[in-house]
Amino acid sequence: MSWDKYNEARRKAKEASQKLIKVADGDKSVKLSSSEKSDAKSAVKNARKYKWLFSIFIVLAILACATLPFGDTLQPMVDNLLKNNNEVDASLTNAVTLVENSDLQIHYVDVGQGDCILVNLPDGKNMVIDSGSETDSSATSQKVIDYIGSTLLDDGEIIDYMILTHPDSDHLYYLPDILDNFEVATIIRPYTFYVSDGKDSNDSTVEQKDEVATKELNTLNQLNSQYGYNIQLSSKNSKSTVVMYDFISRIYTETYGANDTPATIDFPVAGKQIKGADYTLTFYSPVDPNETYSSWNDYSCVMVLDYQGTKMAFTGDAETKVEREILDNQDNLPLPDVNIMDMGHHGSKTSSSEAFVEALNPEYAIISCGEGNKYGHPNQETLDTLDKIGVGVNERFITAESGNIIIGLGYTDPNSDASETNFGIAYTGDKTFADTRPVKMEWWNVVVTFIILEGLILLVIIPQIIKATQKTTKQLKKVTKK
Numbered sequence: 001m002s003w004d005k006y007n008e009a010r011r012k013a014k015e016a017s018q019k020l021i022k023v024a025d026g027d028k029s030v031k032l033s034s035s036e037k038s039d040a041k042s043a044v045k046n047a048r049k050y051k052w053l054f055s056i057f058i059v060l061a062i063l064a065c066a067t068l069p070f071g072d073t074l075q076p077m078v079d080n081l082l083k084n085n086n087e088v089d090a091s092l093t094n095a096v097t098l099v100e101n102s103d104l105q106i107h108y109v110d111v112g113q114g115d116c117i118l119v120n121l122p123d124g125k126n127m128v129i130d131s132g133s134e135t136d137s138s139a140t141s142q143k144v145i146d147y148i149g150s151t152l153l154d155d156g157e158i159i160d161y162m163i164l165t166h167p168d169s170d171h172l173y174y175l176p177d178i179l180d181n182f183e184v185a186t187i188i189r190p191y192t193f194y195v196s197d198g199k200d201s202n203d204s205t206v207e208q209k210d211e212v213a214t215k216e217l218n219t220l221n222q223l224n225s226q227y228g229y230n231i232q233l234s235s236k237n238s239k240s241t242v243v244m245y246d247f248i249s250r251i252y253t254e255t256y257g258a259n260d261t262p263a264t265i266d267f268p269v270a271g272k273q274i275k276g277a278d279y280t281l282t283f284y285s286p287v288d289p290n291e292t293y294s295s296w297n298d299y300s301c302v303m304v305l306d307y308q309g310t311k312m313a314f315t316g317d318a319e320t321k322v323e324r325e326i327l328d329n330q331d332n333l334p335l336p337d338v339n340i341m342d343m344g345h346h347g348s349k350t351s352s353s354e355a356f357v358e359a360l361n362p363e364y365a366i367i368s369c370g371e372g373n374k375y376g377h378p379n380q381e382t383l384d385t386l387d388k389i390g391v392g393v394n395e396r397f398i399t400a401e402s403g404n405i406i407i408g409l410g411y412t413d414p415n416s417d418a419s420e421t422n423f424g425i426a427y428t429g430d431k432t433f434a435d436t437r438p439v440k441m442e443w444w445n446v447v448v449t450f451i452i453l454e455g456l457i458l459l460v461i462i463p464q465i466i467k468a469t470q471k472t473t474k475q476l477k478k479v480t481k482k
Contacts, residue, residue, distance in 0.1 A: 095426040102408025113370030114170035123277035125160040132173035158183040165316030176246040183256035194248040197240035268301040307409040315344035323356035347378025371400040403429020
């Protein structure tokens with residue numbers, strides 16, 4: 001049943017009709033041959049057949065239009081057809097159940113446009129990775145302090161590891177407040193350094209700031225001497241911001257324990273690991289500590305936490321340049337498939353390149369960003385990348401929508417008889433699984449849209465086709481009955 005066949009039927013009917021009109025009007029001079037009568041009969045048959053065909057097509061187009069309001073319902077069904085969700089071991093559960101039944105918990109605290117990650121490790125140790133938002137907020141800072149006190153530490157406990165991925169304020173702002181309120185044993189910081197700007201600000205004298213800058217220079221010289229680095233202090237790896245001074249000045253005076261032991265200050269490098277009971281945190285960047293970058297984001301350390309085979313990637317704000325360096329270094333340090341990925345730079349298009357995300361191959365994604373942020377995070381390109389690898393709306397969590405997000409590794413579902421444990425994800429916000437992006441054309445959308453557009457065009461010409469066909473049919477009937 002093709003358009004060409006329909007046109008052929010109409011052509012024969014038209015040729016016959018030129019004679020049929022005269023015959024039907026009683027013109028005795030016009031004679032029809034037996035073959036012309038046969039063509040006329042075929043034309044009548046085909047005209048009827050195609051009239052019904054196009055009527056059915058219109059009904060289908062109308063039904064297709066009727067499915068559009070149910071796109072939100074149909075899309076998960078399509079996703080389930082394309083991806084067998086029965087193979088995913090993660091459980092969506094409430095926060096209390098997850099914390100009570102997990103060996104290791106990771107908390108993404110909703111700090112607006114920024115990052116704050118708290119980790120409860122199974123051997124009783126703990127970790128703070130970044131803590132900041134785009135602007136300093138005493139209310140948000142207190143929220144972080146209270147959260148640490150209630151979920152990360154028991155009375156008298158210390159923070160075992162504090163990791164700053166890079167020195168931008170949206171990752172750094174509340175770390176000085178945490179240092180003021182809690183004791184920290186080990187501080188891991190990036191290869192970026194404070195330099196004095198020669199100004200008196202933030203209740204610090206120029207002399208105090210110069211003293212901190214001198215300590216930074218001594219630290220840099222020690223790194224070069226101890227590890228054979230050749231890091232040169234320049235405008236590309238040094239800052240003189242107030243928030244960086246607050247952090248750097250505090251870490252040099254930080255002590256912990258009854259004996260006021262000075263905190264260990266350490267730096268990341270690809271291949272370094274933090275190991276404990278059944279868990280390993282591996283650093284994948286910086287690949288080369290001597291490297292200098294034009295973007296502060298690229299000083300971010302990228303890490304993968306592995307707990308009994310369940311893996312979680314932390315990427316800070318590392319952009320595509322660092323992602324390429326990590327990919328190029330896979331002969332030395334291969335990237336693993338991970339269960340969950342913290343998307344780089346709050347879901348910005350400058351991070352989370354398709355090659356990098358495919359290499360990590362996550363099942364779930366976490367994006368930490370502020371509601372209605374001016375940057376448009378998460379970016380459409382990042383969400384498209386996640387869609388492409390099968391991490392759809394139901395497999396990604398965004399703090400702007402879901403509030404605080406808790407992940408439990410080694411999670412045991414109390415309502416399940418399964419002996420194996422994997423991971424669970426919970427959230428505390430009111431909004432979750434919301435896809436507020438413009439409607440994206442999935443494959444079924446394209447098919448439906450094509451049918452609708454074609455149907456709309458046919459609605460314009462079909463009445464004319466039917467009218468002409470009916471006229472020809474009446475004429476043909478008169479003659480073929482003779």
